[in-house]
Amino acid sequence: MLDKFYDALLAAKHAVCFTGAGVSTLSGIKDFRSPDGVYSKPWQGYNVEDILSLSFFRRDPSIFYAWARDFCYCLDRFEPNIVHKTLAELQKRGILKSLITQNIDLLHTRAGSPDVIEVHGSPAKHHCLKCHKVTLYDEIAPIVMRGEVPKCSCGGVIKPDIIFYEEQLIPDDLNRAFDEAQKSDLFIVLGSSLTVQPAASLPLAALQRGAKICIVNAQPTMLDNFCSWKFNDLKEVFESISHKLEQKTDDSSI
Numbered sequence: 001m002l003d004k005f006y007d008a009l010l011a012a013k014h015a016v017c018f019t020g021a022g023v024s025t026l027s028g029i030k031d032f033r034s035p036d037g038v039y040s041k042p043w044q045g046y047n048v049e050d051i052l053s054l055s056f057f058r059r060d061p062s063i064f065y066a067w068a069r070d071f072c073y074c075l076d077r078f079e080p081n082i083v084h085k086t087l088a089e090l091q092k093r094g095i096l097k098s099l100i101t102q103n104i105d106l107l108h109t110r111a112g113s114p115d116v117i118e119v120h121g122s123p124a125k126h127h128c129l130k131c132h133k134v135t136l137y138d139e140i141a142p143i144v145m146r147g148e149v150p151k152c153s154c155g156g157v158i159k160p161d162i163i164f165y166e167e168q169l170i171p172d173d174l175n176r177a178f179d180e181a182q183k184s185d186l187f188i189v190l191g192s193s194l195t196v197q198p199a200a201s202l203p204l205a206a207l208q209r210g211a212k213i214c215i216v217n218a219q220p221t222m223l224d225n226f227c228s229w230k231f232n233d234l235k236e237v238f239e240s241i242s243h244k245l246e247q248k249t250d251d252s253s254i
């Protein structure tokens, strides 16, 4: 099974990959949006959906920043794993044409991925809600970790460029993601149960254009009956692909 998928990956003209929270949990990052995730429980009496909603943030950003300290502003505690690293290698070799993620932990970029379409935004940049000045993650993270709320020099509240509830996804990113899905002849879903949008629609768009689908996810997904390959264990699959890629390099250097 895995051999056939690997051959299909090498033979694909436009392989596209979509990653969800399951890829990050391998690095120890908690899946806070999943129904049984740690953050599905209220945090200090607040619902996480409220903490992550724009109106709530505008009223009192200190609650978001206090909550986000433990996962969003200490990202240097986590390292890219075999999936991130292998995907970056596949992109550099031109085997993987496009990488789309709904993760907001910057681990694909840190693993060396040359281009990532981040459909849920990214904390790499922050914006002042008043004057729109941009501040980078590295400047904001130490302030948040000290327990302070980052403030702009104009007095405005600074917000990370991650997509909050009540906010629209960025049209440019979303359009790019759908373009890539529609261009793909092999669409790979990693670590997503395809329950939230646009996660569910992307492989569907690919499927409608005749692409083959591969899903690697521990839980069942609604597209399991339509995919050509379904694997459960991300680590196992990517250790194998990584190994095959190394062999390929050895073969071609002889």
Ligand SMILES: [Zn+2]
Residues within 6 Å of the ligand: 128, 129, 130, 131, 132, 133, 152, 153, 154, 155, 156
């Ligand atoms: Zn400002």
